[in-house]
Amino acid sequence: MAAIASALLIFGGLRDSGPRSQQDRIDAITMRLACPTCQGESVYVSRASAAEAIRAEVARQVGSGLRTDDETIAYIEQRFGSQVLLLPRSSGIDSLVWALPIAALICGAAALGVAFRKWRTADDGAVSAEDSALVNAAMASKNVTDSNS
Amino acid sequence: MLSEKKAKRVAPIAATVVGIVLVCLLWVLVSAKPNPSDNADSPLLGQPAPAVVTTTLEDKPFDLARRKGSWVVLNFFNSTCVPCRIEHPLLLTFVQNQLSTDNPAEMYTVINDDNDSAVLAFFAENKGDWQKIRDNDGTIAVAFGVAKVPETWIIDPNGYVRLRIAGQLSEGLLDEQMSILKVQFGS
Numbered sequence: 060m061a062a063i064a065s066a067l068l069i070f071g072g073l074r075d076s077g078p079r080s081q082q083d084r085i086d087a088i089t090m091r092l093a094c095p096t097c098q099g100e101s102v103y104v105s106r107a108s109a110a111e112a113i114r115a116e117v118a119r120q121v122g123s124g125l126r127t128d129d130e131t132i133a134y135i136e137q138r139f140g141s142q143v144l145l146l147p148r149s150s151g152i153d154s155l156v157w158a159l160p161i162a163a164l165i166c167g168a169a170a171l172g173v174a175f176r177k178w179r180t181a182d183d184g185a186v187s188a189e190d191s192a193l194v195n196a197a198m199a200s201k202n203v204t205d206s207n208s
Numbered sequence: 209m210l211s212e213k214k215a216k217r218v219a220p221i222a223a224t225v226v227g228i229v230l231v232c233l234l235w236v237l238v239s240a241k242p243n244p245s246d247n248a249d250s251p252l253l254g255q256p257a258p259a260v261v262t263t264t265l266e267d268k269p270f271d272l273a274r275r276k277g278s279w280v281v282l283n284f285f286n287s288t289c290v291p292c293r294i295e296h297p298l299l300l301t302f303v304q305n306q307l308s309t310d311n312p313a314e315m316y317t318v319i320n321d322d323n324d325s326a327v328l329a330f331f332a333e334n335k336g337d338w339q340k341i342r343d344n345d346g347t348i349a350v351a352f353g354v355a356k357v358p359e360t361w362i363i364d365p366n367g368y369v370r371l372r373i374a375g376q377l378s379e380g381l382l383d384e385q386m387s388i389l390k391v392q393f394g395s
Binding site: 111113115135139 | 349351353354355356
């Protein structure tokens with residue numbers, strides 16, 4: 060029962076929510092674009108004139124129905140450069156933004172794994188001769204003290 | 209112990225590698241030269257100019273595609289923008305100088321996020337009898353990727369974008385660049 064409920068939840072969460080209105084598309088596109096004259100604001104929220112002009116252009120392109128969301132974003136990117144993308148592309152040199160943290164994570168995890176393994180191999184529970192001699196000497200001196208008292 | 213000996217061997221190597229990387233980064237920073245050109249980059253350079261179909265302040269139709277055969281200068285302008293106001297005398301000089309050349313360039317002011325009356329008042333006060341074209345919803349600015357004014361663009365007689373100057377013009381820059389372009393691409 061739990062498995063069925065989980066599967067239904069996953070299916071419900073992932074399925075297409077149905078056709079989007081033009082306004083939904085405009086909002087989705089402008090949320091992915093950075094205002095070219097502001098710091099850290101999307102075109103969707105910005106009230107700057109450049110952002111308003113981009114919003115109007117997006118609305119025009121969505122209204123014409125000639126371009127997909129990605130094509131509309133590519134049009135704006137071609138004009139203003141890749142800095143207008145809030146999410147960097149996953150191709151070309153920009154893909155390093157995505158790949159490098161993952162590579163660093165994998166390398167770090169691998170390095171930790173190797174280090175832990177070495178520490179465990181080095182500390183295998185066996186007592187070294189040097190340590191045994193120290194313990195024996197300490198025990199012997201304790202025994203002498205006990206017998207004297 | 210063996211691991212300590214190994215660590216003692218690895219540490220200098222790691223430190224050397226990190227040091228070399230840092231020195232390389234420093235070298236890149238020190239040797240980097242600023243772009244000496246006044247011209248701004250744009251993916252539109254060398255490409256056909258975007259379509260510009262609008263009206264002038266006199267309510268006459270304007271279509272950039274119909275200006276083929278002439279060099280066209282588009283100056284994106286706002287009457288409240290200080291650099292736009294400062295560079296205005298340079299545009300007047302440029303237009304005057306062009307009159308004495310073969311195939312003088314046509315100057316157009318693209319009104320960016322401004323109202324007609326403010327632009328008319330500015331030009332009445334500061335001169336400049338060239339056409340002012342409307343861009344009420346920012347279509348032209350977006351088509352050229354103009355985020356801030358002033359910006360000046362040059363379109364060649366075949367309708368290709370040849371130059372973008374972002375920001376305020378410096379003295380003589382537009383004349384100099386136009387002369388170079390006319391030699392390069394033919395007047």
